[in-house]
Amino acid sequence: MQTLARARSLRIFPPAAARPPGDGLPLAERRRAMATIAIAVAMSVLDSAIANIALPSIAHELHVTPAASIWVVNSYQLAVTVSLLPLAALGDILGYRRVYWVGLAVFTAASAACALTQSLPVLIGARVIQGFGGAGIMSVNTALVRFIFPRDQLGRGIGFNAFIVAVSSATGPSIAAAILSVASWHWLFAVNVPLGAVALWYGARVLPATPQSGHRFDLAGAALNAATLGLLMISVDAFGRGESPGLAAAGIAAAVGFGVWLVHRARAMTAPLLPVDLFRRPVFALSVGTSICSFMAQTLVYVALPFLFEDVGHHSQIATGLLMTPWPLIVVVIAPIAGRLSDRSSPGLLGAMGLGVMTIGMALLFAMPSQAGWADIAWRMAVCGFGFGFFQSPNNRLLLGSAPPERSGGASGMLSTARLLGQTAGSAVVALTFGLSGVTGTGIAGGVRLALLVGLISSGIATAISLLRLRELRPAT
Numbered sequence: 001m002q003t004l005a006r007a008r009s010l011r012i013f014p015p016a017a018a019r020p021p022g023d024g025l026p027l028a029e030r031r032r033a034m035a036t037i038a039i040a041v042a043m044s045v046l047d048s049a050i051a052n053i054a055l056p057s058i059a060h061e062l063h064v065t066p067a068a069s070i071w072v073v074n075s076y077q078l079a080v081t082v083s084l085l086p087l088a089a090l091g092d093i094l095g096y097r098r099v100y101w102v103g104l105a106v107f108t109a110a111s112a113a114c115a116l117t118q119s120l121p122v123l124i125g126a127r128v129i130q131g132f133g134g135a136g137i138m139s140v141n142t143a144l145v146r147f148i149f150p151r152d153q154l155g156r157g158i159g160f161n162a163f164i165v166a167v168s169s170a171t172g173p174s175i176a177a178a179i180l181s182v183a184s185w186h187w188l189f190a191v192n193v194p195l196g197a198v199a200l201w202y203g204a205r206v207l208p209a210t211p212q213s214g215h216r217f218d219l220a221g222a223a224l225n226a227a228t229l230g231l232l233m234i235s236v237d238a239f240g241r242g243e244s245p246g247l248a249a250a251g252i253a254a255a256v257g258f259g260v261w262l263v264h265r266a267r268a269m270t271a272p273l274l275p276v277d278l279f280r281r282p283v284f285a286l287s288v289g290t291s292i293c294s295f296m297a298q299t300l301v302y303v304a305l306p307f308l309f310e311d312v313g314h315h316s317q318i319a320t321g322l323l324m325t326p327w328p329l330i331v332v333v334i335a336p337i338a339g340r341l342s343d344r345s346s347p348g349l350l351g352a353m354g355l356g357v358m359t360i361g362m363a364l365l366f367a368m369p370s371q372a373g374w375a376d377i378a379w380r381m382a383v384c385g386f387g388f389g390f391f392q393s394p395n396n397r398l399l400l401g402s403a404p405p406e407r408s409g410g411a412s413g414m415l416s417t418a419r420l421l422g423q424t425a426g427s428a429v430v431a432l433t434f435g436l437s438g439v440t441g442t443g444i445a446g447g448v449r450l451a452l453l454v455g456l457i458s459s460g461i462a463t464a465i466s467l468l469r470l471r472e473l474r475p476a477t
Contacts, residue, residue: 024147024148024149024150024151024153025147025148025149025208029206030148030149032202032206033144033148033206033207033208034145034148034157034160035202036199036202036203036206036207037141037144037145037148037161037164037203037207038160038164039195039198039199039202040100040104040107040137040141040196040199040203041137041138041141041161041164041165041168042164042167042168043107043137043192043195043196043199044107044134044137044138045164045165045168045169045172046168046171046172046175047076047111047130047134047189047192048073048076048077048134048172050172050175050176050179050188051072051073051076051127051188053172053176053177053180054072054176054180054185054188055069055070055072055073056069057180057184057185058072058120058123058185061184061185062118062119062120062123064120068120069120071120071124072120072123072124072127074237075124075125075127075128075131076127076128076130076131076134077131077233077420077424078128078131078230078233078234079127079128079129079130079131079132079134079135080131080132080134080135080138080420081229081230081233081417081420081424082225082226082229082230083131083132083135083136083139083226084135084138084139084413084416084417084420085139085222085225085273085274085275085410085413085414085417086217086221086222086225086226086273087099087103087132087135087136087139087140087413088139088140088143088409088410088412088413088414089217089218089221089222089271089273089409089410089413090217090409091139091140091143091409091412091413092212092213092215092271092406092407092408092409092410093212093213093214093215093216093217094212095209095210095211095212096140096143096144096147096210096408096409096412097144097203097207097208097209097210099136099139099140099409100136100137100140100141100144100203100207101200101203101204101207102136103132103133103134103135103136103137103139103140104133104136104137104196104199104200104203105133105196105200106129106130106132106133106136107130107133107134107136107137107192107196108133108192108193108196108197108200109129109133110126110127110129110130110133111130111189111190111192111193111196112189112190112192112193113126113129113130114126114127114130114186114189115186115187115189115190115193116186135416138416139409139412139413139416140409140412140413141161141412142158142161142396142400142408142411142412142415143210143400143408143409143411143412144207144208144210145157145158145161145400146400146405146408147208147210147408148207148208152343153343154343154397154400154401155338155339155340155341155342155343155347155393155394155397156336156339156340156343157339158339158342158393158396158397158400159335159336159337159338159339159340159342159393160336160339161396162331162335162336162339162389162392162393162396163332163335163336166328166331166332166335166389167332169328170325170328170329170331170332174321176188179191210408211405211406213271213406215270215271218265218269218272218273220265221262221265221266221272221273221274222273224258224259224261224262224265225262225273225274227254227255227258228255228258228259228262229255229417230255231251231252231254231255231258232251232252232255232259232424233424234251235247235248235249235250235251235252235254235255236248236252236424236425236428237424237427237428237431238251239252239428239432262274263276271406271407271410273410275403275407275410275411275413275414277407277410278402278403278407278410278411278414281402281403282468282469283348283398283402283469284399284402284403284411286465286466286468286469287395287398287399287402287469288399288414288415288418289462289465290351290355290391290395290462290465290466290469291395291396291399291415291418291419291422292418292421292422292425293422293458293459293461293462293465294355294358294388294391294392294395294422294458294459294462295418295419295421295422295423295426296422296423296425296426296429296455296458297358297362297426297455297456297458297459297462298327298384298388298422298423298426298455299422299423299425299426299427299430300426300429300430300451300452300454300455300458301327301362301365301384301452301455302324302327302426303426303427303430303451304430304433304447304448304451304452304455305323305324305365305448306320306324307434307444307447307448308370308444308445308448309323309377311444312370312371312444312445312448313370313371313372323374323377323378323381324381325381326378326379326381326382326385327381327382327384327385327388328385329385330382330385330386330389331385331388331389331392332389333389334385334386334389334390335389335392335393336393338350338354338389338390338391338392338393338394339393339394339397341394342393342394342397342398343397346470347394347395347397347398347401348394348398348466348469348470349470350390350391350394351390351391351394351395351398351466351469352463352466352467352469352470353390353391354386354387354388354389354390354391354392354394355387355391355459355462355463355466356387356463357383357386357387357390358383358384358386358387358388358391358459358462358463359387359456359459359460359462359463360383360387361380361381361383361384361385361386361387362384362452362455362456362459362460363456364380364383365380365381365384365452365455365456366449366452366453366455366456368380370445391466395466396415398469399411399414399415400412400415426455429451429454430447430451433447433448433450433451433454434447434451435447436450
């Protein structure tokens with residue numbers, strides 16, 4: 001609070017009147033604001049993708065085991081997961097621009113620390129701090145979009161946001177490989193510093209001020225949220241890898257207990273940290289459910305198929321990367337189009353149609369021969385990408401638009417949390433299916449096939465949930 005007050009006194013945040021909800025910014029200001037958001041969102045998404053590529057180099061240079069180096073990725077993901085909802089709630093209280101700006105400042109400073117470190121423990125600590133900064137960006141970025149775009153163009157703004165995420169995810173491995181081909185892994189983090197500095201300077205001047213709720217921050221709720229999601233993430237991952245099943249089960253049970261306690265406290269609050277008030281709105285609850293299931297299905301494909309391509313199909317890593325590209329590449333094209341369409345047509349219907357196509361694509365992948373050719377793989381991945389891209393923007397528009405403007409932070413935080421929960425569950429399921437394939441003797445191909453079956457079921461459930469929204473969105477007669 002003192003930091004924010006001092007920042008204001010130093011004119012880091014120039015005065016800007018909060019606009020009426022849904023009024024948006026004039027076109028020129030809107031473009032500048034979205035350019036700032038694009039830089040910060042791209043940085044946070046890229047940092048999740050490029051660190052995976054650098055793990056072998058980090059382990060070799062810092063003289064640590066590959067298993068220990070994995071915490072460079074896990075520490076970031078864990079910090080993001082446990083802090084998304086608290087920072088979203090802080091955005092409702094203090095204003096989304098402030099939380100976004102401070103999160104970007106923390107992310108940039110932590111990136112510099114990562115680039116300068118020569119020790120794994122220090123690197124992991126810097127990654128934790130970087131994760132908190134990344135959560136500050138991700139927790140309120142869609143809430144800011146709601147105040148940047150007019151109400152009747154919200155889908156366009158969300159579609160642009162999805163476009164940036166898709167481009168960053170698709171190009172992350174290639175960017176990391178290009179940097180590592182000419183420099184050390186430290187530069188993967190160092191490149192964030194000048195980009196962050198530009199976004200900080202620009203963001204303080206072009207991002208809109210937003211209303212502040214004035215509610216008190218729920219410290220106990222934040223602690224319970226961290227215990228629930230942190231234990232759940234660690235325990236599910238350990239369970240999927242077959243590490244200490246009893247301890248993992250105990251961790252999941254403890255997470256459920258903390259979660260029940262968190263929900264019980266939240267039900268008595270007007271604007272709780274865990275937005276149970278928003279879950280009373282059927283469209284919001286259903287949209288969160290579709291998001292979790294769809295991201296779980298996507299992650300099952302992204303994690304499992306490379307094993308099929310490399311271990312069974314004997315493709316190189318470069319070939320595997322190319323075979324995985326059609327999905328995100330199609331999302332890059334389709335997501336902005338779907339966002340624009342959702343401003344003029346029923347987002348619920350568009351989302352259901354997209355998920356239906358994605359489910360068909362998942363079925364095609366499940367039925368695909370183990371030794372399928374490049375063309376057979378590519379068009380199936382493209383079908384999945386088309387469906388996922390057609391679903392994502394309308395779904396996010398519905399999720400955010402179903403919340404009152406003053407609860408945009410809670411909705412934005414839940415949107416990102418749903419994505420992370422789906423991705424965590426998907427990764428754990430892949431590990432579990434591979435473990436079962438070893439027990440049954442079906443090998444890698446059997447494990448991948450089982451993972452794809454779970455992904456098909458998950459996508460089908462998401463489609464069914466999305467169709468339920470049509471009933472809720474039907475005009476009353």
